[in-house]
Amino acid sequence: MILELDCGNSFIKWRVIHTAEATMVGGGIVDSDQALLGEVIGLATARLTACRIVSVRSEEETAVLCTLIAQAFGVQARVAQPAIQMAGVRNGYEDYQRLGMDRWLAVLGAYHLAKGACLVIDLGTAAKADFVSADGEHLGGYICPGMPLMRSQLRTHTRRIRYDDASAERALTSLQPGRSTVEAVERGCVLMLQGFARTQLEQARAQWGDDFTVFLTGGDAPLVRDAVPMARVVPDLVFVGLAMACPLD
Numbered sequence: 001m002i003l004e005l006d007c008g009n010s011f012i013k014w015r016v017i018h019t020a021e022a023t024m025v026g027g028g029i030v031d032s033d034q035a036l037l038g039e040v041i042g043l044a045t046a047r048l049t050a051c052r053i054v055s056v057r058s059e060e061e062t063a064v065l066c067t068l069i070a071q072a073f074g075v076q077a078r079v080a081q082p083a084i085q086m087a088g089v090r091n092g093y094e095d096y097q098r099l100g101m102d103r104w105l106a107v108l109g110a111y112h113l114a115k116g117a118c119l120v121i122d123l124g125t126a127a128k129a130d131f132v133s134a135d136g137e138h139l140g141g142y143i144c145p146g147m148p149l150m151r152s153q154l155r156t157h158t159r160r161i162r163y164d165d166a167s168a169e170r171a172l173t174s175l176q177p178g179r180s181t182v183e184a185v186e187r188g189c190v191l192m193l194q195g196f197a198r199t200q201l202e203q204a205r206a207q208w209g210d211d212f213t214v215f216l217t218g219g220d221a222p223l224v225r226d227a228v229p230m231a232r233v234v235p236d237l238v239f240v241g242l243a244m245a246c247p248l249d
C-alpha cells in the first residue's frame, strides 16, 4: 500500500491506495504532521510499502515530514521534483523550478485525462489557473488569493469585520446580497472566486473556442462549480499527476 500526500499551504491531503487492486484504503485532510500520523497510524490495515509526496511547503518542513514518515512507517518518501518536460507536457515557466509543484502535477494530471487543450482551476489557499495547449505546451497561469486568504485579509486589516467559522458556514446557504457582515464578506469572496473562474474560462474560449476541457480542483472547488457547470470536478487531480511524476512500480 502506498501513502500519498499533497502538502498545501493550509492542509495536508492524504490517501492510502492499494496499487495492485487499484483501490483506495483511506484518505483525509489534516492541518498538521502530527494529525496526519495519527490518522494514518489509526488506519489499522495500513502496511505501507511506499510513500510519495508533493509539497509547496519549505524544503525544511518537507524534510521534517519525510523523517517522521520514515520513523513511523519505515518507508522512505519520494518527493516530486520539478521538470522541464514530462508526460507530454512542457513546463511554461521561464524558470521551470519556480512553478508550484501542486500546479505542475495538476497540469500533468489534467493533460493526461483530457488528451487535449485544458484549463485547470485549483482553489486552495491561493486560487490558481493554468493553461495547457492541445500539443502539451503549458502556457502559464494566474495566482490570486483564495477564499482563506481573502477572508483573513479582511479580518486582519479592518476593525469591524469579526465573525466565527460556524456563522461563516451558515452564511453560504445563499449568495443573495448580505444582510450581516458575515454574509456580506463570505458571499462577496465567493463571488470573487466565481469571477476568477469565469474570467479564466473566457480566456480559454478566446484561445481555443469550445475545444478544451476545464478541470476544477482544490478544497474550495464546490464554491464555484455552479459558475462553471461544464467543468470536470476532480478533487484528486494533484494525486493523478503525483502518480505520473513518482511511479513506484
Ligand SMILES: Nc1ncnc2c1ncn2[C@@H]1O[C@H](COP(=O)(O)OP(=O)(O)O)[C@@H](O)[C@H]1O
Binding pocket: 007, 008, 009, 010, 011, 012, 013, 029, 123, 124, 125, 126, 147, 148, 218, 219, 220
Ligand atoms: N474537510 C475540509 N477541511 C478543511 N478545509 C476544507 C475541507 N473541505 C473543504 N475545505 C476548504 O478547502 C480550503 C483549502 O483548500 P486546499 O486545496 O486544501 O488548500 P491548500 O492546498 O492550499 O492547503 C479551505 O479554505 C476550506 O474552505
Ligand SMILES: CC(C)(COP(=O)(O)O)[C@@H](O)C(=O)NCCC(=O)O
Binding pocket: 008, 009, 010, 056, 098, 099, 100, 101, 102, 103, 124, 125, 126, 127, 128, 143, 146
Ligand atoms: C501558488 C501556491 C502558493 C499555491 O499554494 P496552495 O494554494 O496550493 O497552498 C503554490 O503553488 C506555490 O507556492 N507556487 C510557487 C509560485 C508559482 O507557482 O509561481
Ligand SMILES: [K+]
Binding pocket: 007, 008, 009, 102, 124
Ligand atoms: K494545493
